[in-house]
Amino acid sequence: MFSENSKYENGSYYLYNEYQLKTKTISFTVPQESALDLPDGNGRLHLVASDWTLISNVVHAFDAFSPVSEVRRAIETLNASSFNQSLDVSQSLHLMSSFYNSLQSFISSIPDFKILTPSEQCSLFQRNMLGLLCIGGMYFMRESGIFDKPESEMLVLPLYGTEVIKHAKVICQQLNYDPIVFKLMLVALAFSSNCYMIQNPGNTDKDSLLLGTFRLLGSQNVYIELMWKYLMYRYDYQYSVNRFSNLIGQVLGALKLSFNMYENNRTLQNFINDIMEQIQTSFSSSDEAITPLWGKK
Numbered sequence: 429m430f431s432e433n434s435k436y437e438n439g440s441y442y443l444y445n446e447y448q449l450k451t452k453t454i455s456f457t458v459p460q461e462s463a464l465d466l467p468d469g470n471g472r473l474h475l476v477a478s479d480w481t482l483i484s485n486v487v488h489a490f491d492a493f494s495p496v497s498e499v500r501r502a503i504e505t506l507n508a509s510s511f512n513q514s515l516d517v518s519q520s521l522h523l524m525s526s527f528y529n530s531l532q533s534f535i536s537s538i539p540d541f542k543i544l545t546p547s548e549q550c551s552l553f554q555r556n557m558l559g560l561l562c563i564g565g566m567y568f569m570r571e572s573g574i575f576d577k578p579e580s581e582m583l584v585l586p587l588y589g590t591e592v593i594k595h596a597k598v599i600c601q602q603l604n605y606d607p608i609v610f611k612l613m614l615v616a617l618a619f620s621s622n623c624y625m626i627q628n629p630g631n632t633d634k635d636s637l638l639l640g641t642f643r644l645l646g647s648q649n650v651y652i653e654l655m656w657k658y659l660m661y662r663y664d665y666q667y668s669v670n671r672f673s674n675l676i677g678q679v680l681g682a683l684k685l686s687f688n689m690y691e692n693n694r695t696l697q698n699f700i701n702d703i704m705e706q707i708q709t710s711f712s713s714s715d716e717a718i719t720p721l722w723g724k725k
Contacts, residue, residue: 475661479654483608486538486651490611493533495526499572503580520587521699527565528557528703535560535618540647550711551637552618552644554704559623561700562686563603563679564614570600587695595685602678605671606662612655613675619648623683 475483502523532553535541541549574580575597585593603610617623621637621644637644659668690697 475657479657482650482654483612483658486611486615487608489537490534490614493530493537494568494571495530496568496572498526499523499568499574499583502583503573506579506583517586517695520584521695523583524561524565524587524699527568528561530568531557531560531564531614535615538615538618540619540650544643546711548637548643550707553707555637556618556620556623557703557707558686558690558700559620559683560614560618561703562689563617563682566596566600566682567603567610567614569596570603575600588689588693592685592689592693599678599682599685602674603682605675606658608658609655609671609675612651612658613679616648616651616655617679619644619651 535553536549541552544552569575569584574583581593588596656668656672659671663671690700
C-alpha cells in the first residue's frame with residue numbers, strides 16, 4: 429500500500445517523506461493491453477487482414493481434405509440399395525479410416541505443425557488423434573447426413589451400437605456452430621498437450637513432447653484467440669462468452685465419450701491401436717516432408 433503522500437507521475441510512484449528531502453522512486457511496468465481487450469464502440473473486435481488470411485487458410489485446408497462428399501455418395505448408394513442389412517463393421521471401419529486420413533492431412537498441412545521435429549509430430553498425433561477423430565468424425569457424420577435417416581446410420585451402427593449413436597447425435601446437435609468456429613477449435617485441439625486420456629506406459633520413453641508441451645502453447649493460443657476474436661466480430665460479448673464456454677464443455681463431453689468408446693469397444697480399440705502403430709511407423713520410416721497448403725515450405 430502506498431501512503432497518502434504517494435504521487436504518480438510518468439509511469440512511476442514517487443514516495444515522499446516529510447522528514448526527508450530526497451525523493452525515492454519505484455519503477456514498474458504498466459501491463460500492455462491485449463488486442464482482445466480492445467473492442468470497438470459497438471463491443472465488437474476488428475479482424476485485421478492477417479486474421480482473415482489465417483481463417484481462410486484453415487477453412488481451405490479443412491475443406492480440401494474433407495471426406496464429406498465421398499461419404500454422401502456412399503450414403504446415396506446405401507439408400508438406393510435393398511441390402512442395407514448386409515452391412516458389417518468393415519464398412520464402418522473404412523469410414524473411420526477416411527475420417528482419420530482427412531484429419532491427419534489437415535493437421536499436417538498447418539505451418540505450426542511443420543516446425544515440430546518428426547518425432548514431435550509423431551508424439552502430437554499419438555496424444556491427440558483419439559479426441560480429434562471422435563470430434564472431427566462426428567462433425568463429418570453430421571455434415572454428410574449420416575444422422576438424418578435410420579438407413580444412413582447403418583454405416584456406423586455395426587461399429588458403435590445404438591446407445592453410442594444416440595449419444596453422438598446429441599453431441600452433434602450441440603456442436604452446431606458456425607463452421608469457421610468449429611474448424612479453428614479443431615486446430616486448437618490438435619495442439620493440446622493430450623487428448624488421448626489413455627495410459628500407455630510402453631510409449632512413455634518414446635514421447636518427444638514429454639518434457640516440452642510448453643512448445644505447443646504458442647500455436648494453440650493463436651487459434652484460441654482467433655476463434656474468440658471471430659466470435660466477438662460476429663456476435664456480441666455476452667453471446668460470445670456463452671458460446672465459447674459451452675463449446676469447451678461440449679468438447680470435454682465428446683472427449684469423455686471417445687474414452688468410454690475406446691475402453692468398452694474392442695473393435696474400436698484395435699482400430700485406434702493400429703492407427704497409433706501406423707503413426708509411429710510412418711514417422712520413423714520416412715522423413716519426407718508434407719507440403720503445407722500455406723506458410724513456408
